[in-house]
Amino acid sequence: MNTPDPVPVAIYTRKSTDAKVEQEVHSLSVQRASAESFVASQQHRGWFCLPEKYDDNNISGGTLERPALQRLKQHICEGRIKVVVINRLDRISRSLSQFLELTEFFEKHGVALVSVTQNFNTGDSMGRLMVQIIMSFAEFERSLIRDRVTERLHAARRKGRFIGGPPVLGYNIKPKGGELEIDELEAIRVRDIFELYLQLRSVKAAVHELHRRGWCNKKWITRDGKVSGGNSFSTSSLHHLLSNPIYIGKVTLKGENFEGKHEGIVDPKLFERVQAMLAGNSVQGGNRRRNKHSALLKGLLTCKACNALFVHTYTRKKNRMYRYYTCGHKRDHGADTCPSVPIPAGEIESLVVEQLFSIGTNPELQEMVCRQLNEAIEQKRVDLAQRRKTARQQLDRIHRELASSREFDALPSLIHHLESKQREAENLLERIDGEETLRAPSGGEIAGILNDMRSLWPSFNEGERCAFVRTMVSQVDYDAVDGNITLHFNDAGFLPDAGKGGAA
Numbered sequence: 001m002n003t004p005d006p007v008p009v010a011i012y013t014r015k016s017t018d019a020k021v022e023q024e025v026h027s028l029s030v031q032r033a034s035a036e037s038f039v040a041s042q043q044h045r046g047w048f049c050l051p052e053k054y055d056d057n058n059i060s061g062g063t064l065e066r067p068a069l070q071r072l073k074q075h076i077c078e079g080r081i082k083v084v085v086i087n088r089l090d091r092i093s094r095s096l097s098q099f100l101e102l103t104e105f106f107e108k109h110g111v112a113l114v115s116v117t118q119n120f121n122t123g124d125s126m127g128r129l130m131v132q133i134i135m136s137f138a139e140f141e142r143s144l145i146r147d148r149v150t151e152r153l154h155a156a157r158r159k160g161r162f163i164g165g166p167p168v169l170g171y172n173i174k175p176k177g178g179e180l181e182i183d184e185l186e187a188i189r190v191r192d193i194f195e196l197y198l199q200l201r202s203v204k205a206a207v208h209e210l211h212r213r214g215w216c217n218k219k220w221i222t223r224d225g226k227v228s229g230g231n232s233f234s235t236s237s238l239h240h241l242l243s244n245p246i247y248i249g250k251v252t253l254k255g256e257n258f259e260g261k262h263e264g265i266v267d268p269k270l271f272e273r274v275q276a277m278l279a280g281n282s283v284q285g286g287n288r289r290r291n292k293h294s295a296l297l298k299g300l301l302t303c304k305a306c307n308a309l310f311v312h313t314y315t316r317k318k319n320r321m322y323r324y325y326t327c328g329h330k331r332d333h334g335a336d337t338c339p340s341v342p343i344p345a346g347e348i349e350s351l352v353v354e355q356l357f358s359i360g361t362n363p364e365l366q367e368m369v370c371r372q373l374n375e376a377i378e379q380k381r382v383d384l385a386q387r388r389k390t391a392r393q394q395l396d397r398i399h400r401e402l403a404s405s406r407e408f409d410a411l412p413s414l415i416h417h418l419e420s421k422q423r424e425a426e427n428l429l430e431r432i433d434g435e436e437t438l439r440a441p442s443g444g445e446i447a448g449i450l451n452d453m454r455s456l457w458p459s460f461n462e463g464e465r466c467a468f469v470r471t472m473v474s475q476v477d478y479d480a481v482d483g484n485i486t487l488h489f490n491d492a493g494f495l496p497d498a499g500k501g502g503a504a
């Protein structure tokens, strides 16, 4: 049995300064111990460990200017080493080009590089190929580190934390930053604004109404004590508010929504309806101006399968115009997403009008409308009671804050801010109290309204017809499967005391 020639083996170890990047890497002594046992397993090939330690501590793998590595190269040049053992490839280098430089050097001196945990040996061609592949992965990973700051930002968004930007109406940024907390008073206002838009069906009209009420956008105190924001709404800032998914507890990153850490303050169904309506209306145009074809059910007709609004379309053939309603969801997401087919506009419009007027002569239907209105009113009462309670609590809190701010000579800007919040809270309470006069009409009253309107209908022009249907009806569900039409009534239309805001 012949004894192999003795092969002197050097063990190279390295640990970098960046504890976070290197978390998974063991200490120098552990690296060395595992390499030593590996060398021992190769005894049959004559391998033996050189006593000299080549340990680079606290040095990045991005440079070749490492003392132990330089010493290793020196000893290789002197012919004292035949094999270099490392734990992992990234111990010897973190960049492909440097690594190739090193392997070239090893090759020139007839030295093999062997990794304990990755099965390769630069002594053979397969091993060299492996090295290239592994290194290119390592390089790829490293280039990822460069983007880590942006990545961390994105990760925070994905985890739902609010990152920077001015605060939005309805929320305050917690003093330590990054997280949102609900401003209860403003939250009520935000919900009111969503409902207002749904009622008026036009951003422009809603802006007009907000101006009339004197409602402004978010106002806050900056870190250096200045009052910021509080601008009156424009069509674009209102549009921005109405389409901000922050209100249903989400944060947006590059057009993608992620679950937020904060609580939403707008009912997701309400938010969805507003989005559908925004998609249907343009930012600038009021309902009437946009609706030049007098589509009676524009913004009302809803696909039951998709919970999306139908859009009004038309084609011309031989100088005749054919109008249709098409499911907006189907149009945007493809034919296989919805069972509906385009509905001839004239037909469904007269069906809806017929159904609306038939209530005037049908006591059972009047009964049903009454029930529906009473349910809506009851719900509204519960909401109002909740809102009043919240507004009272907030008003009390503002009073306390004001008292202590005055006592401790707080910045005038802060006191001014609190005073304007106090006025807002008082106005809100007043308005809530005013809304309590709601009363559902009787069946007879409903019949009266509808019969009057029916007799006037032929004399209405198209705009008046649109306005009337919108006053009475808040939504028309169309079930594409069974063809059923369901009307949802607009309590504002039937309730003489409500709708003071005026949809004009």
Ligand SMILES: [Zn+2]
Residues within 6 Å of the ligand: 303, 304, 305, 306, 307, 308, 327, 328, 329, 330, 337, 338, 339, 340
């Ligand atoms: Zn649909």
